Amino acid sequence: MATRSLSRACTIGALGLTLLCAGCSVRRVVFNDVVTPEQVNFIRIGQTTILELADHIGAPDEVNESEFGVVALYNWSDTKSAALDFGTIPRLFLPYAPTMTLTKTGITPEQFQVVFDPQWTVRAYGFSRRTSEDPVIWFWPF
Amino acid sequence: MIFRRSLLLLMLLTILLQGCVVTRGTVGEPLQEEAISGIKKGTTTMAEVVSLIGAPDRIVRGNDREIFHYYYYDGKSPALLLLLLNFIRLDLKSDNLYVFFNRNGIAEEVVYGKRTGRTQFRVWPFGD
Numbered sequence: 001m002a003t004r005s006l007s008r009a010c011t012i013g014a015l016g017l018t019l020l021c022a023g024c025s026v027r028r029v030v031f032n033d034v035v036t037p038e039q040v041n042f043i044r045i046g047q048t049t050i051l052e053l054a055d056h057i058g059a060p061d062e063v064n065e066s067e068f069g070v071v072a073l074y075n076w077s078d079t080k081s082a083a084l085d086f087g088t089i090p091r092l093f094l095p096y097a098p099t100m101t102l103t104k105t106g107i108t109p110e111q112f113q114v115v116f117d118p119q120w121t122v123r124a125y126g127f128s129r130r131t132s133e134d135p136v137i138w139f140w141p142f
Numbered sequence: 143m144i145f146r147r148s149l150l151l152l153m154l155l156t157i158l159l160q161g162c163v164v165t166r167g168t169v170g171e172p173l174q175e176e177a178i179s180g181i182k183k184g185t186t187t188m189a190e191v192v193s194l195i196g197a198p199d200r201i202v203r204g205n206d207r208e209i210f211h212y213y214y215y216d217g218k219s220p221a222l223l224l225l226l227l228n229f230i231r232l233d234l235k236s237d238n239l240y241v242f243f244n245r246n247g248i249a250e251e252v253v254y255g256k257r258t259g260r261t262q263f264r265v266w267p268f269g270d
Binding site for chain 2 (some may be wrong): 018020021022023024025026027028029030031032050051054058059060061062064065069070080088089092116118120141
């Protein structure tokens with residue numbers, strides 16, 4: 001009797017979990033490694049060279065010339081996208097495919113910028129943006 | 143007996159692997175570290191760098207000097223596309239090589255960073 005009740009509970013649990021997850025789609029795109037403020041603590045304006053920078057955090061993704069000097073850019077991003085398709089379960093039983101989907105995508109391109117003087121030592125540096133800790137699953141678009 | 147077992151194994155494998163998608167994408171050619179180590183600061187010329195590594199992907203001008211930029215991107219994207227639930231993840235990283243030349247076209251500095259070695263096939267989209 002107890003075994004049958006446990007088995008029924010398991011079946012209902014599995015069904016509930018399936019219904020809860022049905023139509024969920026989770027996508028994530030991670031580009032490059034995050035550069036944190038702690039990783040760039042070592043930088044000293046007027047002393048740290050581009051070689052020392054590359055030794056610590058790797059080569060930049062871009063080097064461009066600006067009116068303030070040469071700028072090295074480190075890019076990274078963590079894109080999270082989730083969707084919930086309410087038509088998934090009806091599609092299993094109905095001859096047509098109803099669609100009602102809620103999707104949210106958060107693209108967070110981030111950048112660490114370093115400006116060099118003509119001797120290739122750091123003149124200035126900073127983060128263009130800071131990460132906001134968005135949840136991976138968040139499909140409510142409103 | 144063997145036929146039945148093989149059939150069962152094949153069925154099990156089919157069930158286990160259904161909905162699995164594995165994708166790999168690259169941009170450019172991997173940078174060869176032996177060729178990079180062949181660049182000697184103060185002696186290697188622009189033409190020698192080109193013969194060692196090839197033509198640069200970008201040429202940047204900075205501080206009145208030419209900078210050769212070589213890059214390589216590697217992306218790994220596994221996906222689990224089940225009947226009711228989908229997980230997709232793409233892990234993309236880049237390698238970058240910069241060769242700084244002086245006004246005489248001699249290599250002055252080499253900056254190289256390799257990240258693609260850490261690219262992984264990870265389907266689980268949660269966590270770091």
